[in-house]
Amino acid sequence: MTENNMKTLEELQNSSSKIVLAGGVFDIIHPGHINTLNAAKKLGDTLVVVVATDKTALKMKKRKPLHSAELRQELVSSLSMVDLCIIGDEDDIFKTVDLVKPQIIALGYDQTHQEKYITEGCRKINLDVTVARLESPRPETSSSLIQKEYGKDIHDL
Numbered sequence: 001m002t003e004n005n006m007k008t009l010e011e012l013q014n015s016s017s018k019i020v021l022a023g024g025v026f027d028i029i030h031p032g033h034i035n036t037l038n039a040a041k042k043l044g045d046t047l048v049v050v051v052a053t054d055k056t057a058l059k060m061k062k063r064k065p066l067h068s069a070e071l072r073q074e075l076v077s078s079l080s081m082v083d084l085c086i087i088g089d090e091d092d093i094f095k096t097v098d099l100v101k102p103q104i105i106a107l108g109y110d111q112t113h114q115e116k117y118i119t120e121g122c123r124k125i126n127l128d129v130t131v132a133r134l135e136s137p138r139p140e141t142s143s144s145l146i147q148k149e150y151g152k153d154i155h156d157l
Contacts, residue, residue, distance in 0.1 A: 008084055009048070013101055017045035021102035023088060024049075024111070025057045026072045027065045032108075034079070039134045040106035041081040048100050049076050050088040094121045097129075104130045 012019060022040040026033060026049075041047040051072045057065040065072070069087045077085040089095040097105070105122075107113055115131040122129045 009086070009100065012046050012048070012084065015046075018043075018104065019046045019048055019100065019102040020044035020104045020106055021048050021050065021097065021100050022106040022108070023052065023093075023096075024108060025052045025061055025065065026076050027057060027061070027067055029075055029079075036106075036108045036134050037079060037081050040132075043104050043106055043132055044102075046083045047081055048102065049082050049085045050096050050100075051076055051085060052088055053090050055090055056088065094125055097122060098125045098127065101127060102129060104132055106132050106134055109133070109135055 020040050020043045022037060024033070037047065037049065051069055052060060054065055054069050057069070067075070073085050073087055076082055086096070086100075105118055107115070107118070115133060118131045119129070
């Protein structure tokens with residue numbers, strides 16, 4: 001995380017805004033991402049999005065991401081509903097959660113995290129959060145389905 005982002009994050013935390021945290025790989029931005037991030041933003045005042053590291057993306061998606069974490073951060077940062085986008089911690093999601101200190105953690109409909117696991121992890125770092133599972137109006141649109149449709153050819157686009 002750059003010094004610039006830290007200042008912005010500090011400013012967000014010092015304000016009275018309700019911070020919502022959402023995360024994902026965001027390798028191929030599609031309408032499902034837009035719907036999910038818009039829904040997350042509606043849960044509070046400020047939306048902080050965590051982009052998975054390249055190593056985490058590989059582990060989650062079982063394939064190398066098309067774009068580096070820095071490029072994915074740049075893409076997500078350009079979305080109008082996103083107030084701040086950071087790259088997550090390589091090994092421990094709760095380090096990132098503790099850094100951001102959100103009041104709400106928004107999980108996408110297809111994210112494997114269990115609400116209980118997130119709630120208990122936050123409790124261990126003395127953070128009281130609400131975990132919200134978001135629905136997708138477009139479950140037929142996902143990065144995995146796009147990858148399946150285009151196969152390895154997508155890497156040549």
